[in-house]
Amino acid sequence: MEITPGNIMLVSAVLLLFSVLAGKAGSRYGMPALLAFLGIGMLAGADGFGIQFDSAATAEFIGMVSLCIILFSGGLDTSYRQIKPVLAPGVVLATVGVLITTALMGIFIHEMMGLMLPDYAFGWAESLLLAAIMSSTDSASVFSILNSSGVGLKQRLKPTLELESGSNDPIAYLLVILLISTIEEGVDITGGMILETIWRLVVQLGVGAVAGIIIGYLTVRLVNHVRANNEFLYPVLVIACCFFAFTLTNMVGGNSYLAVYIAGVVVGNNKIVLKRTIATFFGGFSWLVQIVMFLTLGLLVNPHELLHIAVPGILLGVFMIFIARPAAVYLCLAPFRRYTFKAKTYIGWVGLRGAVPIIFATYALMSPAVEHARFMFNIVFFITILSLLIQGTTVTRMARWLGLTEEVKPRHFSGFELPEEVTAASQEKTVTPELLTDGSTLSEITLPPETLVILVKRGDTYLVPKGNTRLYIGDVLLLISRKAEYLKEMVK
Secondary structure (H helix, E strand, C coil), X not given: CCCCCCCHHHHHHHHHHHXXXXXXXXXXXXXXXXXXXXXXXXXXXXXXXXXXXXXXXHHHHHHHHHHHHHHHHHHHCCCHHHHHHHHHHHHHHHHHHHHHHHHHHHHHHHHHHHHHCHHHCCCHHHHHHHHHHCCCCCHHHHHHHHHHHCCEECCCHHHXXXXXXXXXXXXXXXXXXXXXXXXXXXXXXXXXXXXXXXXXXXXXXXXXXXXXXXXXXXXXXXXXXXXXXXXXXXXXXXXXXXXXXXXXXXXCCCCHHHHHHHHHHHHHCCCCCCHHHHHHHHHHHHHHHHHHHHHHHHHHCCHHHHHCCHHHHHHHHHHHHHHHHHHHHHHHHCCCCCCCHHHHHHHXXXXXXXXXXXXXXXXXXXXXXXXCHHHHHHHHHHHHHHHHHHCHHHHHHHHHHCCCEECCCCCCCCCCCCCCCCCCEEEEEECCHHHHCCCCEHHHCCCCCCEEEEEEEECCEEECCCCCCECCCCCEEEEEECCCHHHHCCCC
C-alpha cells in the first residue's frame, strides 16, 4: 500500500488512533508507550500491512522537527531551581559520559565485529560512528516514562536524569556528523584530528548555549509585549521562536539542539503571559510529534531484516546496558559524593535509547560513503527495542528495588494556577486535627496574615467556603496569600 494524497488523512487517522490505544493498553502492563508507537509503525510497514516508506531523508526531517519540539517542551518543564544543585553532574554526564560511552562501545564493536561477523568487520571510524549513534540517551523516552510513572525519586535523581537526557543529544549529534565527514573524506583518525574535533565540540556547544540563552530571553520579552487578540496565538508565537532558535543557531555555527533546550529552560523559568496555556499546548504537541516520529521510524525498518542481526544486536545491547553505560556513569559521578552507590546504579540503568539514536542512524543511511549504513540502522533499531523492553519496563521497579522512591503528594487542584502577572501565592493544605484545635468552622481556624481559603475539596466535591463552613479532617483547602512566605508555616 502506498501513501497517496487521497488516503494520507485516513492512514494518518488510523495510525494515530491505534497508537494511542496501544499506548494506553501497554501502560497497564508497564510497557513504555513509545515502544507501542514503534510497534504500530513496524506493523503498518512493508512487512505488515504493506505501507511502503523508505525515505531516510523524510524520516530525518520529521525527526529533526520532532526533537526540536520535544527538547523545547522538556526545557519548559525544567525548573532551574531543581536542576541548579545537579547542574555540574548533569553536564558531566551529558558530555564526558557520552565520550566515555562512545569510546567503550567503539572498542567493543571494533573487536566483536571482527570475531563474530567477518563480513561486517568495521574499521575504527565506522566502529566509533556506530558507537556515537548509540551513545545518547533519548529525552523523549526519559521524559515520557518519568512523567507518567507517578513515582518520586530521592537524591534529586529526576532532575539529574532529565538534565542529562535533554542536553546529551548535542554532543552525540556532533560526534556523528564529524565521524561521517571523516568517513566521507577517507582519512584516518589521528591525534590532531581528535584535538580538532574536541575544539569544534567546545565551540559549537558554547555557541549553542549562548544562542539559546539570548533567544530564550528575547522570546520572553516578545511574548510579554505582544498584544494578540486571541490567547491561542501565543503558543504559535513561541513555536516560531523555537524554530528560530534552531535555525539561527545552526547558521552561526552552534549546536541547534542545545540552543532549543536552553531556550525552553529560559522561557519556562521566567514570567511570561499565559504560561499555562503555552505549557499545555506544548505538552500535547510534543506527544503528537513523538507519536508521528516513532511511527515514521517504525515504517522505515523492515522487521525481517532484524532477525539477521539478532545475535550481534543482543551482544551489543547487553554490553551497552550492563557495562558501557554503568561504567560511564560511575566514572563521571565519582567526584560527586552526594550520589550514593544505589543512586549511581539507578542512573546507569535509566539510560534509555529511543528515537534519537534511530534518527542519527538515518544520517548514515543518507551518506553513500558509509558502507554498512543499513546494517548500522538495523542494529541501532534492534538495540533501541531491547533497551525499551529491558530498561523502559523496569524504570519504576528498579527504583523501588534500590529504595530510591518517595511519596509524591497528589495535587487536588491541578487545574488551578495563578497568572504570572499576579503577585500572590497559592498552596494546598490538608485539614488535620491540629488545625481544628480552636474550632471546626472556617472562621475559627488560624490562618496566616493576608491569606484566604478560596476552595475546599471534600471527596469528589468542591465547595466555595464561607465563614460558617464546617471543616472535617481530610478536607483539602486551597489557600491564596499575598506572599509565599505567609504560607510556609501553614503547609508544614
